[in-house]
Amino acid sequence: MRYLPHSASERAEMLGVIGAADVDALFSAVPKSALKSFDLGLPAHQPEFLVETHMRALAAKNHAAGDGPFFVGAGAYRHHVPATVDHLIQRSEWLTAYTPYQPEISQGTLQMLFEFQTQVAKITGMDVANASLYDGSTGTAEAVLMAKRLTKKNKIVLSGGLHPHYRDVVKAYLKDDPDLVCLSPSPEGQGDILSQIDGNTAAIVVQTPDFYGHLRDLKAAADAAHAHGALLIVVITEVVSLGLLEAPGALGADIVVCEGQSIGNALNFGGPYLGLMATRKEFIRQMPGRLCGETVDADGNRGFVLTLSTREQHIRREKATSNICTNSGLCALAFSIHMSLLGEAGFTRLARLNHHNAVKLARMLGTVPGVELLNKSFFNEMTIRLPVPAAPVVEMLAQAGVLAGVPVSRLEPYNPNVENLIVLAATELTTHADIEMLAECLHAAIEEDAQ
């Protein structure tokens, strides 16, 4: 077996040093009834080329985004990742390092995390950011819990524009909490949340651009929340939007959570992704997740360490701010490399290009008979209403090789009001030809469906 270094004679020699008759003797604490008492019936080990054949066959059964026109977004976005990013993250010293608990021999990872925290703080306009969380959805749940700890109040209001999966994750984390208010889906961009804030409100959660693509007025939300002593949690699933939109920190946000996948990370069928979390300085001690900080070594040289770790589970145990153990280190590295390649100039240009293509998409969709665009504002994603249920149309287009977006009914199956809606995204990778083909196919599918 190519991954196991011992020869048979070495194993025998080692057993001799141990003084064990055979390897089973090392498992003597295992009850007899449970030790090797079965035939697994699993295939035997295979050479590399056969494993590769097997995996390639599975991969070939999937329609990759790059195989044709692609407009799927809804919380995960297809952007171009520079070749440098993937090359660098596969370097041994990044890929196969552990959590930097021994700072003297982990300065690479630690300095990178410090740079990452700085980048996230800058793009969100917040004082501090942590070293990443699992993803945007769990990050949102963590932000909600953090707000409850900070305010010592209970009511949480989720905007109807919040990604339905994010809402469901918050519901799972706050199971049976009578003070959790989830507003109904707001595909038209209805302003619904401000009237819900009262003196018992810990936080309101507002996504922008929201799930349906609308841009939300964060300043108004922050002012309303703060007037009642509540916090504003801002959720951003398309982090590229920050290249063009005002940073939430400048508008009064108290906690910002982003899905950072768009920068540096592939679609990967939903994971691994990258949760970004940033907040105000005074809230650091209630923030979950790892933090990297600057210090000096015994010789006075600048260096970095994980810090404020007394918030974490391995020390506080049942009193920890969260049970989180890992972050999303390698995805954070990919984000940080891509972001440093972009820089302010590139990040802004990338965002502009996304919006530019989305405007073209919106205009073209407007020419398709029967299609209604619901957005007055958007960044790179929008919602359309069809005269017919959306899911079969999307399926029909997929058969024609066009991945046309997400029928909202896939995420809100019990809500008849959204049955005809599709959420579509454009990115820098969307071409004019893609948009034309989408419009043609959509037109044909609606006509066919109508007959």
Next chain:
Amino acid sequence: MSMNTQGRPTGTGTSGSTAASGSALIPDEPLLFEIGDTEHSGVDLPEVTIDDSFLGGFERKTKLDLAGLTEPEAMRHYVRLSRMNHSIDSGMYPLGSCTMKHNPRLNEKMARLPGFSDIHPLQPVSTVQGALELMNQLSHWLLTLTNTAAVALSPKAGAHGELLGMMAIKAAQDAAGQAHRTVVLVPESAHGTNPATAAFLGYTVKPVPAKADGTVDVEAVKAALSPEVAAIMLTNPNTCGLFEPQVIEIAQAVHDAGAFFYCDGANFNAIMGVVRPGDLGIDAMHINLHKTFSTPHGGGGPGAGPVVLSQALAPFAPVPFVRKGEKGLELVEHVEEHALCRVTAFHGQMGMYVRALTYMLSHGGDGLAQAAQDAVLNANYIKARLQHIFSVPFPNYPTMHEALFDDSFLKDTGVTTLDFAKAMIDEGFHPMTMYFPLVVHGAMLVEPTESESKQTLDRFCDVMAELATDAKAGNAARFTAAPVKAPRRRLDETRAARQPVLKWEKPADLPQAAE
């Protein structure tokens, strides 16, 4: 003011030019903000003009002050930084309870096939049949290796899986009218995540003491059980590296009391293919794909923590899951009136599923069992070679995949466990896990994994023995000064925590330092 290689001033606190810092091949590296600026960019993108924006008046009016690097600058920055890291590819990583094994590169190659990496979680399921098949195959391997009834793949990491497993237990008990069960038993040797998870879900944590031999006493469990107990959270093999010999009796007692058995599967690497946890009576167990099945740790994640569930808990698995339908495989993303909806957006860590399945297929059932046995062999070999010099707190049983020592051999030497660990760095080894488990004073937990050759193990043992001899000989200075050969000497963690500096500030932005 010190200058970096680009000739730009470096930030406050940098003294990169001192003799002790940096070396010919591992130079100090400034922060990217000290190298780049807002005009540099390593990405060529067309400049477009937008004549009619739909941004609703929310355009950014301020600058981000976000430094960029051109491609050659970025390449050098990240390559230089990387060289300041220890990694499993460059040396042994004997971190107990972390399972730092070799990460095969075939895994990486497969995860990057566009058919896996370039598919969207919400594109029509008819276009991702291969992905669903892969999830099914991975599930089959996990269920077979554990002999359990169901698996939830979606948790993002071990602690996340643990949370999900305990949520499933809570949901099952609520559904059975057992909501009054509010206590969770946790042995004192448990990982910190166990009590954190239980407390997170509103349970009261009740510690269970260990026996003097390092294992959990079934009688102590029986004494702690009551109608209020919801579950026990037990790690097996435990954090002292021992297989719990009474685990079947413990499971029986827990079930007799109407409670569930959550098994922390962090140490599954010791028994995969050799012992099936389902045969021991577990109800839920998370499996760290990044430990047992070789997906890379990546400097701290991403992980993946699928949870296997017993028949009793299977109905409480979260969405999504894959099932066979009329037109191929289906992805169940909603169940009406479901007790437990979802713990993450989308479908979990697909990138990790691909790597883990690739690893499983490479090993086969036979290879996985061999890997577990080699991991146990290696740990016992280290224990056998070092037990005469180091002190072994629990000598009664053979160890499993990790060897536990305590610090009594350092008594009166003036050398602490931490000092000893830092001296290992100067000898080219990453330290073992220290001060964990908490039940052992000055614990040193060594987990070699199956990936280390006998030659490496011998060198490791030689170095450990030589260090121990030197410590006992009174050469404390070597230890208290260590490390001296690493890119940094010991770092001032007190300063980092007392005056947290968590991001870079432009020197001009800094308030005047009070001298």
Next chain:
Amino acid sequence: MTTKFTPDHEYIRVEGSTGIVGITPYAQEQLGDIVFVELPAVGKALKKGEEAAVVESVKAASEIYAPVTGTIVEVNGMLTNEPGLVNTDPENAGWMFKIEIADTSEIDTLLDADGYAELTL
């Protein structure tokens, strides 16, 4: 004015019906460099043995319990910016909170200096 001790290495210096509470020099030495002190809210009523404050070193967090039943009347705000005072001067500048003692007879149940000294031998 008397000073009493708890087995958890806290002292309480009694002045009239008020007690000044902190940790002993022995405790600060065991904990190492203190990096953060979480203080109770003024006005908070605590029963003897309830968690009143938390001191954190780099690697550990320890609860400080109310040595007697009473109400918090003042906290040492200096510790917010200078937690190191607990290390350098635990018994004076490093005090943590003042508690209005509900039942002064509770004081008698605590250890005196000799009793505490025996504990730390």
